[in-house]
Amino acid sequence: MRLILYVFLALQLTIPVHAIQSCDEDAKKFCPKVKEGQRREFKCLQKNLEKLSATCKTEVETLLSKQKNALEVCASDIEKLCKDVPEKGGKVGKCLFKNKEKLSAKCLPYFSGSEPK
Secondary structure, three states, X not given: OOOOOEEEOOOEEEOOHHHOHHHHHHHHHHOOOOOOOOHHHHHHHHHOHHHOOHHHHHHHHHHHHHHHXXXXXXXXXXXXXXXOOOOOOOHHHHHHHXXXXXXXXXXXXXXXXXXXX
């Protein structure tokens, strides 16, 4: 399944964890009260990183690496297009998405899906 990454806050990624097959059981075990597809679920998995199965842990670490890369790649776009946008509630990512046609070629791939919720 194609995993589309959205950018929120200071470019933290919100991950539809249900799309990551390797984390299904871990999400059920460590995050049973968190709804699927919400960034809270990914944050829950992050908090339990050392307890996760090896496959899920690798997946989460990979996504965290992509998050760091997104922040570095899109930093100039944030400064140029969204510098006055508050960094709470996904507003920076939404700002970048709304300015998709103005994004640098390096940042644009992080916004290949539909608008973040």
